[in-house]
Amino acid sequence: MLHDILITLTVLTNFTLVATSRIHKSIQVAAFQGVLLGLLPLTLGLGFHIHILLMAAAAVIVKGWFIPFLLRRALAKVHIHREVHPYIGYTVSLMLCALGTGMSIVLAHNLPLKPGGPFALFVPAALATLFTGFLLLVSRRKAITQVVGYLVLENGIYLFGLMLIEAMPILVETGVLLDLFVGIFVMGIVINHITVAFDSMDTRQLAELKD
Amino acid sequence: MVALYLVLLGAVLWLGSGLAALGRPSERISLPLSLLGSGLGVAGAVLCLVQGSAGAMDFHFAGFPARMAIDALSAAFLLPLHIVAGLGALYGSSYWPMDAPKGTGRSLRFFYALLVSAMSLVFLARQGIFFLLAWEIMAVSAFFLVGTDHEDAKVRRAAWTYLVATHIGTLILTALMVLLARRSGGWLWIPILGATSPKLDMAILVLALFGFGFKAGWIPFHFWLPAAHAGAPSHVSAILSAVMLKSGIYGVLRVSGMLPWIPAGVGGVLLLLGAATALYGVFYALAERDFKRLLAYSSVENIGVIGMGIGLGLTGRATHDSWLTALGFGSALLHVWNHAAFKSLLFFGAGSVLHATETRDMEKLGGLASRMPRTARLLFPGLLAVAALPPFGAFVSEWVLYRGLFAALMRGYPWSAGLALPALAVVGGLAAVAFAKFFGFVFLGTPRSAAAEKAHDPQLPMLIAMGILATICLALGLGSAWLLPAVDRVVAMLAPGASDLLVSSIGHELRVIGGFSGAVLVMGGLAWSWTRRSGKAQNSLPEPNPPTWGCGYIAPTARMQYSADSFSDGWAGLLPGRRIRMRRLKAIFPTPSTFHTELIDSVGLGFLEPRIERLAERSLRLRKLQPGYLTIYLLYVLLALLGVFLWMLLRPWLMLLLGWPP
Numbered sequence: 001m002l003h004d005i006l007i008t009l010t011v012l013t014n015f016t017l018v019a020t021s022r023i024h025k026s027i028q029v030a031a032f033q034g035v036l037l038g039l040l041p042l043t044l045g046l047g048f049h050i051h052i053l054l055m056a057a058a059a060v061i062v063k064g065w066f067i068p069f070l071l072r073r074a075l076a077k078v079h080i081h082r083e084v085h086p087y088i089g090y091t092v093s094l095m096l097c098a099l100g101t102g103m104s105i106v107l108a109h110n111l112p113l114k115p116g117g118p119f120a121l122f123v124p125a126a127l128a129t130l131f132t133g134f135l136l137l138v139s140r141r142k143a144i145t146q147v148v149g150y151l152v153l154e155n156g157i158y159l160f161g162l163m164l165i166e167a168m169p170i171l172v173e174t175g176v177l178l179d180l181f182v183g184i185f186v187m188g189i190v191i192n193h194i195t196v197a198f199d200s201m202d203t204r205q206l207a208e209l210k211d
Numbered sequence: 212m213v214a215l216y217l218v219l220l221g222a223v224l225w226l227g228s229g230l231a232a233l234g235r236p237s238e239r240i241s242l243p244l245s246l247l248g249s250g251l252g253v254a255g256a257v258l259c260l261v262q263g264s265a266g267a268m269d270f271h272f273a274g275f276p277a278r279m280a281i282d283a284l285s286a287a288f289l290l291p292l293h294i295v296a297g298l299g300a301l302y303g304s305s306y307w308p309m310d311a312p313k314g315t316g317r318s319l320r321f322f323y324a325l326l327v328s329a330m331s332l333v334f335l336a337r338q339g340i341f342f343l344l345a346w347e348i349m350a351v352s353a354f355f356l357v358g359t360d361h362e363d364a365k366v367r368r369a370a371w372t373y374l375v376a377t378h379i380g381t382l383i384l385t386a387l388m389v390l391l392a393r394r395s396g397g398w399l400w401i402p403i404l405g406a407t408s409p410k411l412d413m414a415i416l417v418l419a420l421f422g423f424g425f426k427a428g429w430i431p432f433h434f435w436l437p438a439a440h441a442g443a444p445s446h447v448s449a450i451l452s453a454v455m456l457k458s459g460i461y462g463v464l465r466v467s468g469m470l471p472w473i474p475a476g477v478g479g480v481l482l483l484l485g486a487a488t489a490l491y492g493v494f495y496a497l498a499e500r501d502f503k504r505l506l507a508y509s510s511v512e513n514i515g516v517i518g519m520g521i522g523l524g525l526t527g528r529a530t531h532d533s534w535l536t537a538l539g540f541g542s543a544l545l546h547v548w549n550h551a552a553f554k555s556l557l558f559f560g561a562g563s564v565l566h567a568t569e570t571r572d573m574e575k576l577g578g579l580a581s582r583m584p585r586t587a588r589l590l591f592p593g594l595l596a597v598a599a600l601p602p603f604g605a606f607v608s609e610w611v612l613y614r615g616l617f618a619a620l621m622r623g624y625p626w627s628a629g630l631a632l633p634a635l636a637v638v639g640g641l642a643a644v645a646f647a648k649f650f651g652f653v654f655l656g657t658p659r660s661a662a663a664e665k666a667h668d669p670q671l672p673m674l675i676a677m678g679i680l681a682t683i684c685l686a687l688g689l690g691s692a693w694l695l696p697a698v699d700r701v702v703a704m705l706a707p708g709a710s711d712l713l714v715s716s717i718g719h720e721l722r723v724i725g726g727f728s729g730a731v732l733v734m735g736g737l738a739w740s741w742t743r744r745s746g747k748a749q750n751s752l753p754e755p756n757p758p759t760w761g762c763g764y765i766a767p768t769a770r771m772q773y774s775a776d777s778f779s780d781g782w783a784g785l786l787p788g789r790r791i792r793m794r795r796l797k798a799i800f801p802t803p804s805t806f807h808t809e810l811i812d813s814v815g816l817g818f819l820e821p822r823i824e825r826l827a828e829r830s831l832r833l834r835k836l837q838p839g840y841l842t843i844y845l846l847y848v849l850l851a852l853l854g855v856f857l858w859m860l861l862r863p864w865l866m867l868l869l870g871w872p873p
Contacts, residue, residue, distance in 0.1 A: 087842060106860070107859070110859070130852075138845050138846045141842075
């Protein structure tokens, strides 16, 4: 029961993320989503193995605290507060996000998965989060919002992976977290460099690097 | 087993010599190591060919069982490899010194050694993946070798063309290996027994002809060959022409030998393809004025002749005619050896000329016979051999091929053999003309440029290498009858049931040919020494020694001589790839005029290049897909993902709609 609520909240955070224009808020919401996902393994009724506890703690700390901390620090350096003029407007984004969520549900129904169990909502929620992440990546201009999009995308993948939590060795999970961390790190460097090189954080400037 | 270890140790020593070339003491260690490696390789190959002892070694490679083995077929190709490679290293030590500019001396030795050891593995490998790996190392090190002189734009271009061609070949070979693994149920190469599956066997054979054809250089896959072989340093050209092309031949023989059954048409098609290749090669060789390209085109011609032999052998296998099989494969094998010997000799000789004059244009040479007498004398046997004249080996291998073709005519496969016979005759004649041109315009007459005027003989190591090869050329001709047991062993590998056929049937006639030409040679030698002695005694007046083609004029110039182009004009004028630019003489007192000819390979530059360029131009439009915005790229990813999802959603309905079973 509890996990259903957490998943529903995750999907709702997706909508919030798409609709908000304040960068501070979107970082906050992404962190919240990370915490939700981090708590999720504890509610699946699998008991409190050290393995699951460790994973939950790692997810909460990395997704809920460390990465948002890095993003806030980057934000403090560049003095930006809003995402102005995204490629796709907020209303349209919201509609697209809703469309994506609906499609995910249809798709999840048609996937050859085992019905029933505690995972009924997992697949649609995972796909919806994936689409939201992509939507953010595609429609926003500022590098930092794109990083948030990347974070959400990874959250979707993480959610998908949770279904296999019993089968998946801890090494793989830490691998996923590490991957995420490295991704954010690289994008942090990119943010820093385009700010220095072009005096702006608009990723359109990167087109000048094309050969 | 000993043979296998010897060859493997030889390959390891070669690798060591390559690494030593990168280090400090270099030449003093590198050259002996490579010579020792070659010696071991030759010893292993000879041991295997003479005793017929085979050996195999099993191991695991990339998680799959793999095998290296030596048998008569491998040994037949390892032998020329190690002879040519060792002599090439000796030749290269003074041809391309270690301290050549831009470090090319070291990189050349390293990649040369890598090429030799990789090629040894190619001939030893008996497993698909391992073979491909060795093949690829061979191909890539050859790329670096061809591009040794990378300051020259033409050489760079030749190297890239070669790389593309060889990789297309590798691509086809990869498909071939997969099919082969499917057919035999594993990556190991074992003779496939049991039921035939015509479609799969046919596919394997066709892929082998295409994939290995890119390496061997049958038309139309030869387009990379002339430029690559002409642009490489000469001892590299020698090993590329004499051995690396043969790795394609080896591949065809090996793969076809594994199949239980050969479709009947393939042999005839290969016979005709070989005939066409030989004709094409010899015509272009005739028209070429760059003497290294001339040699490269002559390699195309000889590969064609070898291809004819293989085609005949395959026809024999398909019709279970062991006599045809033995003659076909036997002639191909003999020609592989002979071509390895005389073509490396010719390339070494061409390298000496290039070394002395720094030009490859025959119109700028001439009169070198008096300036480089040793080179000329050592090169001459190679010329006679390439023209397939007795007493040299190529005469014997073409003799065997003629026997095979006539036998095929008697057996009633007239269409392919009937076409191939006149083709072979024309090829032999034109090859003689082409090399008369080569020798006549490089070595005879008077020098056409200052560079040729000052030419001189090369250093001793180069002459020694050429001398050994010249001896081998002669020995292959005089002693051909003693090669037959080894040839029989290889033929027995390729087509079971044809054992000892050649020794018992044509052994006698080869002995007669060898003995007769040996006797003629000895008598000719005696006569020559006798006339010389008696001539010396009589000749008291010093001769004025006028220039060749002086025509009795008082002040003849070198430009009055025949030019190489005019010599070959009668035949070469027919070629589609020949471009002539000339200004006609008009007035009564004409102004200075020019005449310029140029030969373009009609497959490579004539046909392929404009099409590839057009394709590249059209592909530029795709650049619009790359706008440089990160978001656009991400959008592509998203669209692809959505596409996959949609496909998964709609697939069941689509299947239903089209009536396919799900």
